[in-house]
Amino acid sequence: MQEAQQAVLKNESPQAETIAVPLAARLGDPLSAVDTPSLILDLDAFEENLRTMQVLAERHGVALRPHGKAHKCPEIALRQIALGATGICCQKVSEAVPFVAAGVRDILISNEVVGPAKLALLARLAKQAHMTVCVDHPRAAQALSATMVEYQASIKVLVELDVGQKRCGVQTPDEAIALIQLVQKLPNISFAGVQAYHGGLQHKRSLEQRQKAAEKAVRLVRQYLRAFAKAGITCPVVSGGGTGSAVFDVASQVYTEIQAGTYAFMDTDYAGIDWGEAVSFRHSLFLLGTVMSTPTPERAVVDLGLKSTSAESGVPLIMDHEGLRCVAVHDEHSILQADSRRNRPDVGAQLRLIPAHCDPTFNLHDSVVAVRGQYVEAIWPISARGLSR
Numbered sequence: 001m002q003e004a005q006q007a008v009l010k011n012e013s014p015q016a017e018t019i020a021v022p023l024a025a026r027l028g029d030p031l032s033a034v035d036t037p038s039l040i041l042d043l044d045a046f047e048e049n050l051r052t053m054q055v056l057a058e059r060h061g062v063a064l065r066p067h068g069k070a071h072k073c074p075e076i077a078l079r080q081i082a083l084g085a086t087g088i089c090c091q092k093v094s095e096a097v098p099f100v101a102a103g104v105r106d107i108l109i110s111n112e113v114v115g116p117a118k119l120a121l122l123a124r125l126a127k128q129a130h131m132t133v134c135v136d137h138p139r140a141a142q143a144l145s146a147t148m149v150e151y152q153a154s155i156k157v158l159v160e161l162d163v164g165q166k167r168c169g170v171q172t173p174d175e176a177i178a179l180i181q182l183v184q185k186l187p188n189i190s191f192a193g194v195q196a197y198h199g200g201l202q203h204k205r206s207l208e209q210r211q212k213a214a215e216k217a218v219r220l221v222r223q224y225l226r227a228f229a230k231a232g233i234t235c236p237v238v239s240g241g242g243t244g245s246a247v248f249d250v251a252s253q254v255y256t257e258i259q260a261g262t263y264a265f266m267d268t269d270y271a272g273i274d275w276g277e278a279v280s281f282r283h284s285l286f287l288l289g290t291v292m293s294t295p296t297p298e299r300a301v302v303d304l305g306l307k308s309t310s311a312e313s314g315v316p317l318i319m320d321h322e323g324l325r326c327v328a329v330h331d332e333h334s335i336l337q338a339d340s341r342r343n344r345p346d347v348g349a350q351l352r353l354i355p356a357h358c359d360p361t362f363n364l365h366d367s368v369v370a371v372r373g374q375y376v377e378a379i380w381p382i383s384a385r386g387l388s389r
């Protein structure tokens with residue numbers, strides 16, 4: 001029976017075309033012609049954000065090493081570097097592969113790397129690019145060194161300090177010094193400095209509280225640096241900082257480079273904090289969706305859900321629409337509630353939404369559609385999407 005059915009199908013469509021999924025957008029298309037859901041980058045706002053952070057870092061003589069985990073897109077990293085960034089950070093070794101392939105030559109894996117497969121990949125990358133990696137345990141340093149020797153590669157090491165994040169990192173100056181002295185003895189790895197990243201303070205709402213927390217972290221780093229000096233250890237690099245603490249970190253006279261990521265895009269998570277006067281960033285990243293159903297006078301359903309936007313930090317914010325808010329995000333749908341019939345968009349309306357958290361949202365898309373004004377200027381692959389090993 002099955003065979004008979006197949007024969008009929010074959011006979012009915014002897015020259016059936018192979019159907020490829022069409023691209024969501026073409027260069028030069030107006031935004032209104034872009035298929036949805038799509039991830040959109042407003043190039044004017046994005047470029048302004050890149051300049052703002054670069055100028056801030058340069059004004060204080062601090063290097064900017066933007067975090068690639070925020071976007072996973074080599075085209076974006078190359079633009080950050082062209083503006084003056086020293087290189088980028090990646091959080092995972094596999095994430096670095098497409099960046100190296102695209103020509104990024106200086107990458108800090110701002111994380112601990114454990115396990116033979118990851119170390120082997122790191123060694124291969126270190127033969128093509130200047131790689132640096134974090135270490136917080138003697139065994140990890142030994143395994144890193146042994147793998148570098150095996151692959152005839154070399155790599156720089158930052159010893160990670162826990163400055164209040166309560167994630168990875170050594171806990172005391174003595175522990176740090178013992179680890180640094182070990183790193184200095186081991187072949188094919190060299191001590192370059194420390195990583196002192198404090199994620200927990202980045203989203204503190206009040207500017208004053210954020211400043212206090214950032215200064216506390218800086219005081220801790222200074223204690224470490226004093227202990228290093230006493231032990232005769234020079235520490236050229238102090239790397240850390242994110243979008244929320246950058247203004248304080250660049251002025252600290254402790255950090256030599258900052259690792260901000262979200263500043264290029266601004267999600268609602270960051271938009272909700274108090275920025276004060278010192279610096280501001282624009283929303284450059286949004287999701288484009290289409291209203292696919294209006295089941296009630298106040299309800300509209302848009303064609304994007306958890307497979308297009310992260311929601312662990314909250315629902316996306318609808319742009320340009322008064323009295324309309326997103327109340328639920330399902331797998332492929334988001335539910336929008338209007339405060340009146342007048343404010344409910346009609347079926348077919350195109351909506352722009354700001355994601356709550358840019359990093360996991362980029363990770364859901366194959367490409368980002370870069371627009372200038374109302375027109376598509378470029379489509380950039382998010383080549384490191386899904387690369388989390």
Ligand SMILES: Cc1ncc(COP(=O)(O)O)c(C=O)c1O
Binds near residue numbers: 243262
């Ligand atoms: C180690 C490290 N550095 C820098 C960043 C970038 O932070 P942000 O996107 O808040 O600027 C992160 C983000 O989680 C991080 O984990």
